[in-house]
Amino acid sequence: MRFSGLRVLREGLTGNKGWSAHWRDAEPKAEYDAIIIGGGGHGLSTAYYLAKEHGLTNIAVLEKGYLGGGNVGRNTTIVRANYFLPGNSEFYSHSLKLWEGLEEELNYNVMHSQRGLINLFHSDGQRDAFARRGNAMINQGDDAVLLDREGVRKHLPYLDFDNARFPIYGGLLHPRGGTARHDAVAWGYARGASDRGVDLIQQCEVTGIDIENGQVRGVQTTRGAIRAKKVGIVVAGRSGQVAAMAGMRLPIESHVLQAFVTEGLKPCIDHVVSFGMGHFYISQSDKGGLVFGGDLDFYASYAARGNLPMAEHVMEAGMALMPMIGKARVLRSWGGIMDMTPDGSPIIDKTETQGLFIDCGWCYGGFKAVPGSGFSFAHLMATGHHQGPAAQYRLDRFRTGKGVMDEEGTGSQHNLH
């Protein structure tokens, strides 16, 4: 069924009786050409592009819970392409271009809103670093504008310009940065994949990966064994556990990242704003809630919930930066489990097992990567070759030191990125 304004009108006038399922719930078959483990944003987009770009339709997505129930459904919805280092630059640039056509591609309104993202800086040194980053973005073909203090004031008059502990020197504006409706991205890809014949199987947990003579043969699940020639692991937050089923140890530590949303408010924050000194970022959803977050809780965790010290720290940063939000009330806090890598950059690679592929390590930047990751991972799974923009996301880069992409410069401590 094609969605359109006309369709909404027609259904509205006829009692909304004509709507049908956005995707098909499938029963697992005995064998597929390829299996994607993980029905999150990355898994669903991988399936979509496998079907669409590579004509692989005899494939299944296995999800232990419900589709889009992982990090794609519990993030702060930011979409950007503002990286400094080669490897990341071209990847996120490509992903952003896919975002820009996503509504038409999927016939699903994911509400991609390029409202502009501003990274604030608070010293000459930070300004220089952001200028280098902005120039790298422009060198990549993306957009960036360096704002001085008055330039920031024009966009964000509500910041504390007079009395802040860390005064605002300026900001790097990324005009094409913005937000999207997170759940819709997962649903849109699910619908697109399902329409192309992909089996989406919920409540189907993978319990083992079958490997014979170094070649993957299929998976064991709570709904029986399923054979497959190729298997892709796309299970952010659980990567270590699923990889362990194939005898792998990953350069990943799982950490909890909290996020917060306030009660609905009339529009007051039009951009995505990020405060480097205080590790705080914020935007306002179309429903009116302020959506914001900060740093990891910093201890390894699979609990998907955080503790007060970091929650308080995030609120402190908000008060320091934009004291007008003080009377906004936090309605809900939640936590997501982040695959933290030693350089803060992700992994899209083959493994030592033939036919087994892995896409993981997105740290807390995975949402914006959903289209790009699926596109590149599908390419890798279908062709066995790395797709251009993702070519540097290798598993062995830490061992060799080649192509390490440590944007933060914090070194090989997983939780510091």
Place this chain on the structure above:
Amino acid sequence: MAKLKARMPCEEMLPFTFGTVKLDETNLGVMTSVMALGEDAALSSALSDAHGVGFPKANRTLGNAGGPRCIWFGQRQAMLIGPAPDDRLQVYAALVDQSDGWCAVTVEGEDVEHVLERLVPVDLRRMHFKRGHTARTQLGHISASITRTGSQAFLILVFRSMAASLVHELSQAMRAVASRRGNG
């Protein structure tokens, strides 16, 4: 020839009182980091011999205001307050002069526990934290050493450079507590 004039960390900021609580700076004189190297027991008896106070157990102080005092200050570390350290201690400990490194304030009065509960993540109520108890912890975001010196009195040490922030934090809490009294 010119003479160098000394200046205290909280000079011109203290004392002041809000409600029942008074905040003042105190000059502790010579302060020496005593860090055990080797046997702790030997260090403790050397300290006792030289200054009359031993090496305190964790979270405790030995001695009293006025006389030599030894405040536990961290893992295998104490702050000797009052006398210049006896040279013989060097056999058992690393000694470092910290007389100028720390800002010392006293905070006292009926509501002092209520003031500190706004800033310190440790239970400082009298039933748990008695006279002679000490803690290395935080006061707001400032690393601090907090010692109970009386039923309504505490000694607080923070890095010298943070004296103004310490005074700010304490004064905010003191005002808030005083305002609650005003409300009856």
Place this chain on the structure above:
Amino acid sequence: MRLDCPICGNRDRREFYYQGDAVMLERPAPDAGAAAWDGYLHLRANLAGETRDLWQHEAGCGAWLVVTRNTVTHAIHTVELASAVKEALR
């Protein structure tokens, strides 16, 4: 979250710094080879369950600690001085 510091007692998480897996105590020999060093610095068992990790009581006594902790429930089983754990390894 609170940890029982063996020296200072039960304290709020905000006083502690978190480093990562306690495997960091077991620094390989310089000639142990690339795989051993990769394992030391990068690869992690990353268990959903009981783990041992390194913390420092930074705002307290300064001691480095080995904390045995459940990453799913956040229950904390034991907290030991890292120096003692390391001495026992030798």
Place this chain on the structure above:
Amino acid sequence: MRIKGKGLVDRSDPVTFRFDGRSYDGFAGDTVASALLANDVKLMGRSFKYHRPRGVLTAGSEEPNALITVGAGASAEPNVRATTQEIYEGLEVRSQNAWPSLDLDALAVNNLFAPLLGAGFYYKTFMWPKAFWERVYEPVIRRAAGLGGLSGQPNPDTYERAFAFCDVLVIGAGPAGLMAALTAARAGADVIIADEDARPGGRLNAELLEVDGELGHVWAARAVAELESMSNVRVMSRTTVTGAYDQGTFGALERVNQHRGGRSDGAPLECFWRIVTKHSILAAGAIERPIAFQNNDRPGIMTAGAVRAYLNRWGVSPGRAVTVFTNNNDAYRTAQDMVAAGVRVAAVIDSRADVRSTGEFPVYRGAQVCNSNGGKELESISIIVNGKSEKIQTDCLAMSGGWNPTVHLTCHMNSRPTWRADIQAFVPTEGAVPGMSTAGACRGTFSTHGCLTEGAAAAREVLAALGKKVSDTALPQAEDAPYNLAPLWAVAGKGRAWLDFQNDVCVKDVKQAAVENFRSVEHMKRYTTQGMATDQGKNSNVAALAVLADATGRGIPQTGTTTFRPPYSPVAIAAMGAGAQGKGFAPQRFTTSHRASVAAGAPMIEAGLWYRPSYFPKPGEKTWRQSCDREVNHVRNAVGICDVSTLGKIDIQGPDAAALLDFVYINTFSTLKVGRVRYGLMLREDGTVLDDGTCARLGATRFVMTTTTAAAGTVMRHLEFVAQCLRPEWQVAMTSTTEQWAQFAVAGPKSRELLNGLLDAPIDNDNWPFMACGEVSVLGVGGRLFRISFSGEHAYEIAVPARYGEALFRELVARAEGLGGGAYGMEALNVLRIEKGFITHSEIHGRTTAYDVGMGRMISATKDCIGKVMAARPGLVVKDRERLVGFKPIGAVKQLSAGAHVFAAGAQASRENDQGYITSVGFSPSFGAYIGLGFVKSGPERYGEVMRAVDHLHELEVEVEICPPVFVDPEGRRARG
């Protein structure tokens, strides 16, 4: 309508307040909702999507409809529940989400388009044309969305945070909570009891039930008075426990002054508590459920318990002809209390056919309310009884679909509640929160007797665990009526029947979601926004789950469960972030020379937590560059003074101190002679540079290490890590002495001349050569002198105990000025070090190795050190890595910028062609030109090559020559002179 002789408000204390500009009277003890109802005001808000007129639904913090803005101007507070805001003299509140007025809301037109605005409609449209989403659709949607508005001005109010500790935290002060607290407190336990209400007592304040022969609220007040008199108890009213966290930590919000006008200066509006407890007893009560039927959202339709609460607690009847719609026994109390108070009860409509209930009112058994009628206020209801439709005139319908235990806190640590079929509700799962037990209505026990019994039992368990002797507390006598209920979630029929009132989610939306395959409860919630409103689904989640279960042909427990995340009720950002506004966000660190620098007019800039002078302007200087150039020239030609106290100083002692340094630095320190200083570079274990600085040997077993200002804390932690975790067998002790010493750079050809005027024993090049250090006497004060240079000039750093810092700084500057020099700030310091090619964290930014910064050969071949193995990884030693170089502009444009990337001459400025970047630039008065440092692929092999430096952001393109990074005195003669 106020009812004579009813309620607990203080009739002797009248209070006037304003709502939407009109003045109303109430009494002390009233909420905005009770006072408005007393004034027969029923319309209090508008719904989110359809802008439906709404009245108050509940009498508590779960209120979804009656949200108001309190106050005006900067301190206006949006989205306050009228049901919890206490009135005070002069209080001013406004309605929200309506324009031009609450009564005539233009966007009520949305209601007409409701068929087009069903669940998820926006996912299916607004896609064409592409650019219209940001330009047209989204702005319109955004403007229409939201509830109240922020003022846009900085929050002017004071907030605070605090910590509290106890043995047992009792959450909720209803019968169960009070009984638990009494039992625990009488046995001597350290107790905190917190309740969100201004008046502890819970439902006892809203009912006419008796405890021990007196009215429940009287017993409750007596219990509270006893608790307040005990020194081991802290009673916290107006305090909502908002979250359960690990190891017995709870968050709680105390509304300290929200109920008062005219606060004194410094008085907090709210306090966010972190309560740490060994045990907790959840006694949070229960929340009544509405029933979904067509137009069940009309003002005048309320929960039955709320109607009763307004009568019994506030002396207000929300209507003159009350009807009750129920599926359980409990709601009959509303009818009975109303009749007893002299209010007419038009009918009780009981969905259960088989009950034998009676009262002084008509009862329709086996009947259902199927519609409501009226405009902005309820006028009548339509009911179906025995298949026939009837209309009943009523201005207040009290509905009850049963009660949901307040399980929220038990879900905060990921536990899911358990379905109990007998009460058709979720109850806490055992062990959900470690150390927490539950008592009373929140675990599904609804009678007063049951609540008291369970409260006492929970406390006794805690006392046993605490090892305390249980006191003999007799259980008070109270009713033990059975709670009989038959499930009824939604009345069948056409039209819209509301589940989530605020978000306008109706039964048909949930059904449509199921049709569209959003059959998982999580999918349904996200697709319809059910439960996402400010009540977090407290009023509606269970009913919505039941409707979904029905629509998908599954049972409720098979369909899913409901969960809740912190906070229990919303918490102001200002409360959780109290104290951080303005300068309070992070401690400020001031050097001893701060006052003198400020007095000299120096702009102070942040360096981490420190403040340092940027430059010291002199009369006649119009730009910072003029000051900076002069200060650089002072150092190059005379003598300059700079406070360097912010650099980290770590005193390291012990027999193994030298071994530690050999292990953390890439170069060797065990060979350093006493009285000498050496530059050292340290790596992280991954082979990248951690920090650099000098280290002085003061004695055979004593060193003083200096770190950069930025990395002082990191390096200290790193050293402790090495000492405790890697080499605990070493005898070494360390402590920071950063604060003990005020340290100043005295730099320039006249530095020794200056110092010799201050030192009690003069120095010369023989007794104090380059890189010497030792103790000195400065104007009679014991200090330290290091002959080190960060400028390349003949220079020293002199340190005195910090109390003398300000005096010494003033003295040094005065003497320097007398010699043709003066103080210099960060700008000049930066130029001086760039001229010498000295690196800072601009260059050692976390991705560079010793090899990259030209110090690869410093890594000692004869010893192990941190980072050595990983620094030798193949990817880190390839020639074409970006390596440190200098830059000189050589074309027409002489400007350089520290944001530029570098490209081969003639190459396009694109990522593929990127050859490196500039990290530091400064105008060198020595050269009369800009110079820079940075990184270029194969750097040192490209000296002399002319490249393009392109800074798109500054629209700057410069021809640069790649050169060695040392611009001044490459042989280092000056420092040794």
